[in-house]
Amino acid sequence: MKKMTMTEARSIVGGTSQTCVDTYTSALVNNQTACFAVKTCTDKNGVESKTYTPAVLADCGNAN
Numbered sequence: 001m002k003k004m005t006m007t008e009a010r011s012i013v014g015g016t017s018q019t020c021v022d023t024y025t026s027a028l029v030n031n032q033t034a035c036f037a038v039k040t041c042t043d044k045n046g047v048e049s050k051t052y053t054p055a056v057l058a059d060c061g062n063a064n
Contacts, residue, residue, distance in 0.1 A: 017044040026060040035060035 020041040026033050037055040042048050 024055060024060045033057065
């Protein structure tokens with residue numbers, strides 16, 4: 001039987017390994033352009049979750 005580290009065991013048995021990516025997107029809200037920071041996280045099982053938070057319009061680049 002192969003010995004493994006605690007980190008290896010956690011990723012196999014039930015750890016909380018996540019990969020997150022931050023992006024920005026614009027959307028029309030009440031007839032005005034708004035910018036949102038979008039944090040997209042994928043857990044070790046491939047389940048994706050997104051969190052939207054308001055951001056400064058300049059962060060969205062050319063969001064006219």
